[in-house]
Amino acid sequence: MNNDLREALKKKVSEKIDALTSDLVAISHDIHAHPEENWVEYHAHRVLTEMVSDNGVRVERSAYDVETAFAAEVGSQGPTVAVLCEYDALPGIGHACGHNIIAAAGMGAGLALASVAEEAGGRVRLLGTPAEEGGGGKIEMARKGAFDGVDAAMMVHPSDEDNARINALAVQHVLATYVGQAAHASMAPHLGKNALDAAVLGYMNIAALRQHILPTERIHGVFLRGGDKPNIVPKETEMDWYVRSATFESLQELKKRVAACLEAGAHGTGCHCKLEWVKNPFADMKDNAPLLGAYAANSAQFGRVFSTEPTPWIAGASTDMGNVSYLVPSIHPMLAVAPKGVSLHTPEFAEHAISAAGTKAIVDGAKIMAMTAIDVWASASLREQMLDDFGDGAVPEGVL
Numbered sequence: 253m254n255n256d257l258r259e260a261l262k263k264k265v266s267e268k269i270d271a272l273t274s275d276l277v278a279i280s281h282d283i284h285a286h287p288e289e290n291w292v293e294y295h296a297h298r299v300l301t302e303m304v305s306d307n308g309v310r311v312e313r314s315a316y317d318v319e320t321a322f323a324a325e326v327g328s329q330g331p332t333v334a335v336l337c338e339y340d341a342l343p344g345i346g347h348a349c350g351h352n353i354i355a356a357a358g359m360g361a362g363l364a365l366a367s368v369a370e371e372a373g374g375r376v377r378l379l380g381t382p383a384e385e386g387g388g389g390k391i392e393m394a395r396k397g398a399f400d401g402v403d404a405a406m407m408v409h410p411s412d413e414d415n416a417r418i419n420a421l422a423v424q425h426v427l428a429t430y431v432g433q434a435a436h437a438s439m440a441p442h443l444g445k446n447a448l449d450a451a452v453l454g455y456m457n458i459a460a461l462r463q464h465i466l467p468t469e470r471i472h473g474v475f476l477r478g479g480d481k482p483n484i485v486p487k488e489t490e491m492d493w494y495v496r497s498a499t500f501e502s503l504q505e506l507k508k509r510v511a512a513c514l515e516a517g518a519h520g521t522g523c524h525c526k527l528e529w530v531k532n533p534f535a536d537m538k539d540n541a542p543l544l545g546a547y548a549a550n551s552a553q554f555g556r557v558f559s560t561e562p563t564p565w566i567a568g569a570s571t572d573m574g575n576v577s578y579l580v581p582s583i584h585p586m587l588a589v590a591p592k593g594v595s596l597h598t599p600e601f602a603e604h605a606i607s608a609a610g611t612k613a614i615v616d617g618a619k620i621m622a623m624t625a626i627d628v629w630a631s632a633s634l635r636e637q638m639l640d641d642f643g644d645g646a647v648p649e650g651v652l
Protein backbone atom coordinates (compact mmCIF):
# COMPACT_ATOMS: atom_id res chain seq x y z
CA MET A 253 0.00 0.00 0.00
CA ASN A 254 1.43 3.40 -0.90
CA ASN A 255 1.73 6.19 1.64
CA ASP A 256 -0.98 8.36 0.12
CA LEU A 257 -3.55 5.60 0.45
CA ARG A 258 -2.41 4.83 3.99
CA GLU A 259 -2.84 8.48 5.01
CA ALA A 260 -6.21 8.69 3.22
CA LEU A 261 -7.43 5.63 5.11
CA LYS A 262 -6.25 7.09 8.42
CA LYS A 263 -8.17 10.27 7.66
CA LYS A 264 -11.27 8.24 6.83
CA VAL A 265 -11.24 6.24 10.06
CA SER A 266 -10.65 9.41 12.02
CA GLU A 267 -13.67 11.07 10.43
CA LYS A 268 -15.77 7.95 11.00
CA ILE A 269 -14.88 8.02 14.71
CA ASP A 270 -15.76 11.74 14.87
CA ALA A 271 -19.17 10.86 13.41
CA LEU A 272 -19.63 8.07 15.97
CA THR A 273 -18.48 10.07 18.98
CA SER A 274 -21.85 10.89 20.52
CA ASP A 275 -22.92 7.22 20.26
CA LEU A 276 -19.61 6.05 21.72
CA VAL A 277 -19.87 8.39 24.68
CA ALA A 278 -23.50 7.39 25.21
CA ILE A 279 -22.64 3.70 25.32
CA SER A 280 -19.69 4.35 27.64
CA HIS A 281 -21.93 6.21 30.08
CA ASP A 282 -24.66 3.56 29.75
CA ILE A 283 -22.25 0.74 30.63
CA HIS A 284 -20.85 2.87 33.47
CA ALA A 285 -24.38 3.34 34.85
CA HIS A 286 -25.01 -0.44 34.74
CA PRO A 287 -21.93 -1.99 36.36
CA GLU A 288 -21.84 -5.77 35.99
CA GLU A 289 -19.30 -8.20 37.39
CA ASN A 290 -17.39 -11.07 35.82
CA TRP A 291 -19.31 -13.29 33.41
CA VAL A 292 -22.72 -11.59 33.96
CA GLU A 293 -22.20 -8.51 31.76
CA TYR A 294 -25.62 -9.03 30.14
CA HIS A 295 -26.54 -5.37 29.76
CA ALA A 296 -23.18 -4.40 28.28
CA HIS A 297 -23.30 -7.43 25.98
CA ARG A 298 -26.74 -6.41 24.73
CA VAL A 299 -26.04 -2.72 24.10
CA LEU A 300 -22.64 -3.32 22.52
CA THR A 301 -23.86 -6.01 20.15
CA GLU A 302 -26.85 -3.85 19.22
CA MET A 303 -24.52 -1.00 18.37
CA VAL A 304 -22.44 -3.25 16.11
CA SER A 305 -25.47 -4.52 14.20
CA ASP A 306 -27.07 -1.05 14.09
CA ASN A 307 -23.96 0.00 12.19
CA GLY A 308 -24.53 -2.66 9.57
CA VAL A 309 -21.93 -5.14 10.82
CA ARG A 310 -22.90 -8.76 11.47
CA VAL A 311 -22.19 -9.68 15.06
CA GLU A 312 -21.95 -13.05 16.74
CA ARG A 313 -23.42 -12.97 20.25
CA SER A 314 -22.07 -15.35 22.95
CA ALA A 315 -19.09 -15.94 20.67
CA TYR A 316 -16.59 -18.74 21.32
CA ASP A 317 -18.99 -20.39 23.78
CA VAL A 318 -18.70 -17.53 26.29
CA GLU A 319 -22.16 -16.20 27.08
CA THR A 320 -21.29 -12.52 27.40
CA ALA A 321 -18.62 -12.43 24.68
CA PHE A 322 -19.15 -11.23 21.13
CA ALA A 323 -17.27 -11.14 17.85
CA ALA A 324 -17.61 -9.32 14.56
CA GLU A 325 -15.26 -9.77 11.62
CA VAL A 326 -15.09 -7.64 8.50
CA GLY A 327 -12.79 -7.96 5.50
CA SER A 328 -12.15 -10.77 3.07
CA GLN A 329 -8.39 -10.67 2.64
CA GLY A 330 -5.13 -9.49 4.14
CA PRO A 331 -3.79 -9.34 7.70
CA THR A 332 -6.19 -9.61 10.64
CA VAL A 333 -6.14 -7.09 13.47
CA ALA A 334 -8.13 -7.88 16.62
CA VAL A 335 -9.49 -4.95 18.63
CA LEU A 336 -10.69 -5.84 22.12
CA CYS A 337 -13.49 -4.43 24.26
CA GLU A 338 -13.66 -5.09 28.01
CA TYR A 339 -16.78 -4.15 29.96
CA ASP A 340 -16.85 -5.84 33.35
CA ALA A 341 -16.94 -3.88 36.61
CA LEU A 342 -15.90 -4.36 40.24
CA PRO A 343 -18.00 -5.28 43.27
CA GLY A 344 -19.08 -2.25 45.28
CA ILE A 345 -17.13 0.36 43.30
CA GLY A 346 -18.57 -0.19 39.83
CA HIS A 347 -16.49 0.98 36.87
CA ALA A 348 -13.49 1.90 38.98
CA CYS A 349 -11.26 0.28 36.35
CA GLY A 350 -12.94 2.29 33.58
CA HIS A 351 -13.72 -0.67 31.32
CA ASN A 352 -16.60 1.37 29.89
CA ILE A 353 -13.90 3.44 28.17
CA ILE A 354 -12.16 0.30 26.86
CA ALA A 355 -15.47 -0.88 25.40
CA ALA A 356 -16.27 2.44 23.72
CA ALA A 357 -12.76 2.99 22.34
CA GLY A 358 -12.66 -0.56 20.99
CA MET A 359 -16.10 -0.14 19.47
CA GLY A 360 -15.04 3.10 17.75
CA ALA A 361 -11.87 1.57 16.34
CA GLY A 362 -13.65 -1.62 15.29
CA LEU A 363 -16.51 0.10 13.46
CA ALA A 364 -14.19 2.61 11.78
CA LEU A 365 -11.90 -0.18 10.57
CA ALA A 366 -14.90 -2.20 9.40
CA SER A 367 -15.94 0.74 7.20
CA VAL A 368 -12.63 0.68 5.27
CA ALA A 369 -11.52 -2.96 5.54
CA GLU A 370 -12.49 -4.03 2.01
CA GLU A 371 -10.98 -0.94 0.44
CA ALA A 372 -7.80 -1.35 2.48
CA GLY A 373 -7.43 -5.07 1.90
CA GLY A 374 -7.33 -5.92 5.60
CA ARG A 375 -9.45 -7.72 8.15
CA VAL A 376 -10.64 -6.50 11.53
CA ARG A 377 -11.97 -8.77 14.28
CA LEU A 378 -13.82 -6.84 16.98
CA LEU A 379 -13.95 -8.94 20.14
CA GLY A 380 -16.06 -8.39 23.23
CA THR A 381 -14.04 -9.98 26.03
CA PRO A 382 -15.81 -10.31 29.39
CA ALA A 383 -14.50 -11.15 32.85
CA GLU A 384 -11.12 -9.42 32.97
CA GLU A 385 -11.35 -8.67 36.70
CA GLY A 386 -10.55 -12.27 37.57
CA GLY A 387 -12.12 -15.00 35.51
CA GLY A 388 -10.24 -14.66 32.27
CA GLY A 389 -12.76 -14.26 29.45
CA LYS A 390 -9.97 -13.82 26.89
CA ILE A 391 -8.42 -17.13 27.96
CA GLU A 392 -11.70 -19.02 27.59
CA MET A 393 -12.25 -17.37 24.20
CA ALA A 394 -8.68 -18.09 23.08
CA ARG A 395 -9.18 -21.81 23.82
CA LYS A 396 -12.05 -21.75 21.34
CA GLY A 397 -10.03 -20.02 18.62
CA ALA A 398 -10.74 -16.30 19.13
CA PHE A 399 -7.15 -15.39 18.25
CA ASP A 400 -6.55 -17.96 15.52
CA GLY A 401 -5.29 -16.23 12.40
CA VAL A 402 -4.81 -12.91 14.21
CA ASP A 403 -1.70 -10.90 13.21
CA ALA A 404 -2.01 -8.22 15.91
CA ALA A 405 -4.22 -7.70 18.97
CA MET A 406 -4.76 -4.39 20.71
CA MET A 407 -6.81 -2.61 23.33
CA VAL A 408 -6.42 0.56 25.40
CA HIS A 409 -6.94 0.91 29.15
CA PRO A 410 -7.69 4.14 31.06
CA SER A 411 -5.20 5.25 33.69
CA ASP A 412 -3.81 8.28 35.50
CA GLU A 413 -1.22 8.89 32.78
CA ASP A 414 -0.44 8.04 29.17
CA ASN A 415 1.78 5.01 29.09
CA ALA A 416 2.96 2.48 26.56
CA ARG A 417 2.67 -0.44 28.94
CA ILE A 418 0.66 -1.74 31.85
CA ASN A 419 3.67 -3.72 33.20
CA ALA A 420 1.29 -6.54 33.96
CA LEU A 421 2.50 -9.28 36.27
CA ALA A 422 1.55 -12.92 35.94
CA VAL A 423 -0.94 -13.86 38.65
CA GLN A 424 -2.21 -17.08 40.18
CA HIS A 425 -5.25 -17.11 42.41
CA VAL A 426 -5.21 -19.74 45.18
CA LEU A 427 -7.76 -20.76 47.80
CA ALA A 428 -6.37 -22.32 50.98
CA THR A 429 -8.69 -24.41 53.14
CA TYR A 430 -7.59 -25.72 56.55
CA VAL A 431 -9.41 -28.54 58.30
CA GLY A 432 -8.82 -29.39 61.94
CA GLN A 433 -10.90 -30.82 64.78
CA ALA A 434 -13.69 -29.01 66.63
CA ALA A 435 -13.78 -29.15 70.44
CA HIS A 436 -15.08 -27.10 73.36
CA ALA A 437 -12.60 -24.27 73.55
CA SER A 438 -12.64 -24.18 77.37
CA MET A 439 -13.63 -27.66 78.54
CA ALA A 440 -11.56 -29.67 76.09
CA PRO A 441 -9.19 -27.53 74.02
CA HIS A 442 -6.66 -30.38 74.16
CA LEU A 443 -9.02 -32.39 71.92
CA GLY A 444 -9.14 -29.68 69.27
CA LYS A 445 -7.02 -29.02 66.22
CA ASN A 446 -7.30 -25.33 65.51
CA ALA A 447 -7.82 -24.53 61.83
CA LEU A 448 -7.72 -20.80 62.56
CA ASP A 449 -4.27 -21.14 64.14
CA ALA A 450 -3.22 -23.04 61.03
CA ALA A 451 -4.44 -20.24 58.76
CA VAL A 452 -2.91 -17.49 60.92
CA LEU A 453 0.45 -19.29 60.90
CA GLY A 454 0.18 -19.72 57.12
CA TYR A 455 -0.53 -15.99 56.82
CA MET A 456 2.43 -15.11 59.04
CA ASN A 457 4.75 -17.39 57.06
CA ILE A 458 3.83 -15.47 53.92
CA ALA A 459 4.27 -12.16 55.75
CA ALA A 460 7.86 -13.28 56.49
CA LEU A 461 8.37 -14.49 52.92
CA ARG A 462 7.36 -11.09 51.53
CA GLN A 463 10.62 -9.55 52.81
CA HIS A 464 12.56 -11.90 50.54
CA ILE A 465 10.87 -11.75 47.16
CA LEU A 466 11.62 -9.55 44.15
CA PRO A 467 10.22 -6.01 43.88
CA THR A 468 8.15 -7.27 40.95
CA GLU A 469 6.51 -9.96 43.07
CA ARG A 470 3.38 -9.53 45.14
CA ILE A 471 1.54 -11.90 47.47
CA HIS A 472 -1.66 -10.67 49.07
CA GLY A 473 -4.55 -12.43 50.72
CA VAL A 474 -7.62 -12.23 52.93
CA PHE A 475 -9.40 -14.52 55.38
CA LEU A 476 -12.74 -15.73 54.03
CA ARG A 477 -13.75 -17.89 56.99
CA GLY A 478 -12.19 -17.84 60.43
CA GLY A 479 -14.45 -20.02 62.54
CA ASP A 480 -17.99 -19.74 63.91
CA LYS A 481 -17.89 -19.00 67.64
CA PRO A 482 -15.12 -18.38 70.16
CA ASN A 483 -16.17 -21.34 72.33
CA ILE A 484 -15.73 -23.80 69.47
CA VAL A 485 -12.18 -24.60 68.35
CA PRO A 486 -12.40 -23.65 64.64
CA LYS A 487 -12.70 -26.78 62.53
CA GLU A 488 -12.50 -25.24 59.09
CA THR A 489 -11.08 -21.96 57.80
CA GLU A 490 -10.39 -20.50 54.39
CA MET A 491 -8.10 -17.88 52.88
CA ASP A 492 -7.99 -16.33 49.42
CA TRP A 493 -4.60 -15.32 47.93
CA TYR A 494 -3.17 -13.76 44.78
CA VAL A 495 0.43 -14.65 43.91
CA ARG A 496 2.08 -12.38 41.32
CA SER A 497 5.43 -12.46 39.58
CA ALA A 498 7.10 -10.74 36.64
CA THR A 499 6.72 -13.68 34.25
CA PHE A 500 4.61 -16.78 33.99
CA GLU A 501 7.79 -18.82 34.37
CA SER A 502 9.01 -17.11 37.56
CA LEU A 503 5.47 -17.36 38.94
CA GLN A 504 5.80 -21.15 39.03
CA GLU A 505 8.78 -20.89 41.42
CA LEU A 506 7.02 -18.39 43.67
CA LYS A 507 3.94 -20.63 43.84
CA LYS A 508 6.08 -23.38 45.40
CA ARG A 509 7.33 -21.01 48.12
CA VAL A 510 3.81 -19.81 48.85
CA ALA A 511 2.52 -23.39 49.02
CA ALA A 512 5.26 -24.27 51.52
CA CYS A 513 4.28 -21.29 53.73
CA LEU A 514 0.59 -22.17 53.69
CA GLU A 515 1.14 -25.89 54.26
CA ALA A 516 3.55 -25.22 57.14
CA GLY A 517 0.68 -23.64 59.07
CA ALA A 518 -1.16 -26.94 58.85
CA HIS A 519 1.87 -29.02 59.83
CA GLY A 520 2.41 -27.00 62.99
CA THR A 521 -1.15 -27.41 64.19
CA GLY A 522 -1.96 -30.94 63.10
CA CYS A 523 -4.49 -29.72 60.56
CA HIS A 524 -4.91 -30.53 56.90
CA CYS A 525 -4.38 -27.90 54.22
CA LYS A 526 -5.93 -28.04 50.78
CA LEU A 527 -4.74 -25.62 48.11
CA GLU A 528 -6.95 -24.95 45.12
CA TRP A 529 -5.04 -23.25 42.31
CA VAL A 530 -7.91 -21.46 40.58
CA LYS A 531 -8.15 -21.97 36.81
CA ASN A 532 -7.15 -19.40 34.21
CA PRO A 533 -4.03 -17.86 35.79
CA PHE A 534 -3.11 -14.62 34.01
CA ALA A 535 0.23 -14.43 32.21
CA ASP A 536 2.49 -11.36 32.21
CA MET A 537 2.06 -8.94 29.30
CA LYS A 538 4.66 -9.31 26.54
CA ASP A 539 4.26 -6.02 24.70
CA ASN A 540 5.16 -6.25 21.03
CA ALA A 541 7.79 -3.50 20.55
CA PRO A 542 7.30 -2.71 16.82
CA LEU A 543 3.51 -2.64 17.22
CA LEU A 544 3.91 -0.41 20.26
CA GLY A 545 6.23 1.83 18.21
CA ALA A 546 3.51 2.23 15.56
CA TYR A 547 0.95 2.99 18.26
CA ALA A 548 3.24 5.60 19.86
CA ALA A 549 3.88 7.27 16.49
CA ASN A 550 0.13 7.61 15.89
CA SER A 551 -0.47 8.71 19.47
CA ALA A 552 1.91 11.68 19.36
CA GLN A 553 -0.40 13.77 17.13
CA PHE A 554 -3.00 13.65 19.93
CA GLY A 555 -0.52 15.11 22.40
CA ARG A 556 -0.12 11.74 24.08
CA VAL A 557 3.65 11.26 24.16
CA PHE A 558 5.40 8.60 26.18
CA SER A 559 8.46 6.39 26.22
CA THR A 560 8.10 2.95 24.74
CA GLU A 561 11.14 1.63 26.61
CA PRO A 562 10.46 -1.26 28.97
CA THR A 563 10.48 -0.46 32.70
CA PRO A 564 11.45 -3.84 34.09
CA TRP A 565 11.29 -3.06 37.82
CA ILE A 566 7.84 -1.53 37.84
CA ALA A 567 5.09 -3.84 39.07
CA GLY A 568 1.69 -3.23 37.57
CA ALA A 569 -1.63 -4.99 37.88
CA SER A 570 -2.47 -8.16 35.96
CA THR A 571 -4.66 -8.82 32.94
CA ASP A 572 -5.80 -11.73 30.78
CA MET A 573 -4.47 -9.68 27.84
CA GLY A 574 -1.15 -11.11 29.06
CA ASN A 575 -2.25 -14.58 27.96
CA VAL A 576 -3.24 -13.14 24.57
CA SER A 577 0.24 -11.60 24.27
CA TYR A 578 1.75 -15.11 24.42
CA LEU A 579 -0.46 -16.16 21.47
CA VAL A 580 -0.20 -13.22 19.04
CA PRO A 581 1.70 -9.89 18.89
CA SER A 582 -0.20 -7.65 21.31
CA ILE A 583 -0.21 -4.26 23.03
CA HIS A 584 -2.08 -2.87 26.04
CA PRO A 585 -1.30 0.88 26.25
CA MET A 586 -2.70 3.13 28.96
CA LEU A 587 -4.58 6.39 28.34
CA ALA A 588 -4.77 9.23 30.86
CA VAL A 589 -8.30 10.00 32.04
CA ALA A 590 -7.54 10.98 35.64
CA PRO A 591 -4.99 13.25 37.35
CA LYS A 592 -1.68 11.60 38.20
CA GLY A 593 -1.93 9.66 41.43
CA VAL A 594 -5.59 8.69 41.18
CA SER A 595 -5.40 4.91 41.40
CA LEU A 596 -7.42 2.41 39.44
CA HIS A 597 -9.92 0.48 41.57
CA THR A 598 -10.97 3.49 43.64
CA PRO A 599 -14.33 5.32 43.70
CA GLU A 600 -12.48 8.47 42.57
CA PHE A 601 -11.30 6.72 39.43
CA ALA A 602 -14.85 5.59 38.66
CA GLU A 603 -15.87 9.26 38.52
CA HIS A 604 -13.08 10.09 36.08
CA ALA A 605 -14.26 7.23 33.84
CA ILE A 606 -17.23 9.40 32.79
CA SER A 607 -15.41 12.75 32.73
CA ALA A 608 -14.54 14.97 29.76
CA ALA A 609 -11.06 13.44 29.89
CA GLY A 610 -12.78 10.06 29.62
CA THR A 611 -14.54 11.19 26.44
CA LYS A 612 -11.24 12.40 24.99
CA ALA A 613 -9.64 9.05 25.83
CA ILE A 614 -12.42 7.19 23.98
CA VAL A 615 -11.97 9.29 20.84
CA ASP A 616 -8.16 9.36 20.95
CA GLY A 617 -7.92 5.69 21.84
CA ALA A 618 -10.26 4.67 19.01
CA LYS A 619 -8.37 6.79 16.48
CA ILE A 620 -4.89 5.72 17.58
CA MET A 621 -5.87 2.03 17.50
CA ALA A 622 -7.56 2.36 14.10
CA MET A 623 -4.55 4.17 12.62
CA THR A 624 -2.19 1.58 14.08
CA ALA A 625 -4.29 -1.21 12.58
CA ILE A 626 -4.01 0.51 9.21
CA ASP A 627 -0.22 0.53 9.63
CA VAL A 628 -0.37 -3.23 10.26
CA TRP A 629 -2.52 -3.74 7.18
CA ALA A 630 -0.34 -1.44 5.06
CA SER A 631 3.19 -2.45 5.98
CA ALA A 632 4.65 -5.89 5.36
CA SER A 633 7.89 -4.76 6.96
CA LEU A 634 6.08 -3.76 10.17
CA ARG A 635 4.44 -7.19 10.25
CA GLU A 636 7.80 -8.84 9.73
CA GLN A 637 9.35 -6.85 12.59
CA MET A 638 6.39 -7.73 14.79
CA LEU A 639 6.91 -11.43 14.12
CA ASP A 640 10.66 -11.15 14.80
CA ASP A 641 9.92 -9.50 18.14
CA PHE A 642 7.22 -12.05 18.95
CA GLY A 643 9.70 -14.90 18.68
CA ASP A 644 8.93 -18.58 18.35
CA GLY A 645 5.41 -18.34 19.75
CA ALA A 646 6.02 -21.04 22.35
CA VAL A 647 3.14 -21.04 24.83
CA PRO A 648 4.08 -22.31 28.32
CA GLU A 649 1.78 -24.90 29.81
CA GLY A 650 -0.97 -23.19 31.78
CA VAL A 651 -1.09 -19.98 29.71
CA LEU A 652 -3.90 -21.47 27.61
Ligand SMILES: [Zn+2]
Nearest residue numbers: 349385596597
Ligand atom coordinates in the same frame (compact mmCIF):
# COMPACT_ATOMS: atom_id res chain seq x y z
ZN1 LIG B 1 -9.05 -3.60 37.09
Ligand SMILES: [Zn+2]
Nearest residue numbers: 349351384409
Ligand atom coordinates in the same frame (compact mmCIF):
# COMPACT_ATOMS: atom_id res chain seq x y z
ZN1 LIG C 1 -9.00 -2.91 34.04
